[in-house]
Amino acid sequence: MINLFFYELKKIFKTKGILISIVIIILCMLLNGINNAGLLNYLKPDVLTDATIQNVSKYNEKLFDELGETEYSDEKYEEMLLEYNSLYDGSETGIGAEKGKYGPTQAYDRYVYGLALDQMRYLKNFQSDISDVIINAEQSRENNKNLGKYRDDYKEKETTKAIQAYSEILNNTELKLCYVTSAYWYSFTESEGSNKFNTQLILFFICCIFSVYFATEYESRMSKMTYVTYKGRLSMFAVKNAVVFVISFLITLLSCLINIIVLTLHHGGMADALSQPVQLIFNNEPFAEFCPFNITFGQYMLLAFFMKFTAFYFASNIVVLMSVLFRKSLPSIAFSALSVIGILQLTLYAYQDNLGAYEIKSTSLYNVFQWLRTYSPISLLWSREYVSSFDVINLFGEPVYRLHFTLIFSWILILVLFVINSCLYCRRGEAHDIGIIGYFKKIWKKRSIA
């Protein structure tokens, strides 16, 4: 079986259409990575604009190297505030005249020091913010208990879970400064920047790759010969699905690695950030201040990778379903792209209005938004949204993190798709040979003649 697996894998890279799709995907990922790194901003004029400020991460790194892993204390905070105030503010005249310590001029110095100070300020407020959440939850639990026989058991479990989660975070979190550029976030959160287009392109080419891979067997009429061999249909399908799994995994890995490599080359490493609790990751804004999970940023990146892979592998299985139904590349590509990118577009539309919104603009759209976040594996591409707040659902009276539920549900869906696809692939009969369109055409023709 292992030998057959490698043969099948080699087949992918021998097909011209598939090779072209892979090259285009890699180019898109590279472009996306370059854009995320802000490298394209270098094309703009060199003035102290927002765009230029985003490119000062190398000055940040210099400053943070000097500060080291500074632990928060009130004294250290006051010291940094004094240093900041002493730096020349050249914002009125554009780039400051005097040479800077961290950047080319003092205006840059003031800016990067300001970012570090913002982070310190954030660390200063973090413990009180989390404590407030715990206090509110305890109050809510108390109020619920006082309702007596009218108390809501589920509400009690939910608040208890929140209290436990945030208490653990409060007790285990060491408040330290850490250098990280927000550009790293973009590589893992598909809702921001140019990632929308990039994701759609990757999904489209996944549709192309696996449609051609499965449909070639029918279009070249090889299926009749391969099905009567010793290995048989079920073994063949298992091997083909293993190839789908590996290619989906490689696409996900490439997507993440290319971003990380380009960002690291331009902005420097992020080794410090990997061991930082995810709640303390901050650059202009917090990454996930109210994340209820006691995980580091490195662990989050692994989780985000797994979520992204789940989304891509689910999409791949949809493509396989269309391929075994239609038996031809073009209709398979069309219908799978329609399904997969359709779901993505719907998710984007629902997310746009409801992401971080303070008020619900449309109840029906909000319901769609919540439904998609729970049941659609494609929503897992928005990994940050699942960890940025205490988000649970009521599962048979128990509060379950939406992230856990969606992940498990997604893999159940994938398993169901696998079973359906294997039944369709292994099915014997006329429809097997000519695909669903050919089959209905034939019935239509017979009825017309009759």
Place this chain on the structure above:
Amino acid sequence: MILELSDISKRYGKKEALRNVNARLETGIYGLLGPNGAGKSTLMNIVTGLLKQNSGTVSYEGRDIESLGKDYRKILGYLPQDPGLYPFYTGRQLLSYFAKLKDIKSPESRINELLELVHLSDDADRKVGEYSGGMKKRIGIATALLNKPSLLVMDEPTAGLDPKERIRFRSIISKIKYESIIIISTHIVSDVEHIADNIILMDEGEIIISDKCTNLLDSIKDKVWYAETENSRVLEYTEKYKIVNAVNTDISHTGLKIISDEKPVDNAKPVYPELEDVYMYYFGSDD
């Protein structure tokens, strides 16, 4: 080696493609003949397991092929009517791929042997997409023979081959006939005439007759005639009798080979029948 077909029936909607087909096949070559729509391909597909019959059983060595599963496919070789091949593989790579599918360990020597047998050794490293129709058929035959099958099923194996390649094909099949059950479905009667031990005639989903080739020829030996007539009377004869062949003997006369239970005309002479005459006897129309 025995392959038994017991009461095989297959229906597509209201149409009965096969109707209570029974046959017992032993080692040797079986030519499966019949007009279009007779049910030959359906029967082939059922025997190979590509299609499931509505009723009846296919047994190999006394065991239902459904229960044999992989063990049945291990001894099976199949060449479909229009074999599809991955165009991006070379001939050798294609055979290697099929060797993996057929679970053949260390297939290199077998591949070389087969390439030699089908006369493709010199083209083995060319892409299959560049092969001619005849070459594709030959590589298809090689893939079918990879696992030294005890049961070889071939659907129109010589369609598209030129006469030289058809002779080559006959020679290849003759070499293995003593080791296997070989079923060849074809319209080209001459291909099986010289190599088939047994002929199965099918029409409208049923087996009309199944017998040794020699017996079938003997059964119509008094029914094949040769008569010469004027060209102006040829149409009259074609309307009255089954005409197998019509050849101009001179500018005003035509020689006709006629299938008829009785002497059709006074000057008709009996001739020794060929398999084509058997086909026409059972399937030729009176038009």
